[in-house]
Amino acid sequence: MNYIFEIELEVRDYECDIQGIVNNSVYQNYFEHARHKFLHSVDLDFAELHNQGFDGVVTNVDIAYKNSLVSGDSFIVKIALEKQGHLRMIFNQDIIHKETGKLMARGKITTVFKSNGRPVKPDIFVDALRTKGIDFKETV
Secondary structure: OOOOEEEEEEOOHHHEOOOOEEOOOHHHHHHHHHHHHHHHHOOOOHHHHHHOOOEEEEEEEEEEEOOOOEOOOEEEEEEEEEEEOOOEEEEEEEEEEOOOOOEEEEEEEEEEEEEOOEEEOOHHHHHHHHHOOOOOEEEO
16 A cells, blocks of 8 residues: 555553453544544645535545554554545555554545535645645546
C-alpha cells in the first residue's frame, strides 16, 4: 500500500474491555483520529469545512481485526487514499504494532463530501492534496 500519512498512538487503559484487549469499537476512534490529523496536515480543518458548507461523511466502514492491542501498546495508524468515481474518497487504513510490526487491524473507510445535504465532488479535498504534492490512486 502507498501510505501518505501516519501517526503514532498509545493504548490507554480505559480503551480495554474485560478481556484486557482494546474493545473493537475503539479501533474506529483510532482510524478517525488519524483521518482528522491527516486533514490538518494538508491544511484542512473539519470544523472550518463545515462552516464553509462542506461536510465529510463516512458512508461505510469495513474493519478486519487481525491481532489484539493491549494497554500500553504503541502503534502506528497509516493511511493510503483512493478516489473512487466522482464522489467517493476511500481511506485504506492500517494499524501496525510499533514494536513487532504486526498488522493489528485493517480498515476501509468510505467517505463522501456533502453540501446542503447533497453529495458533491470532493474538489476542495483533492485540490488540498495536490497542492501538498500528495499522490493518491484514482479509479473509475
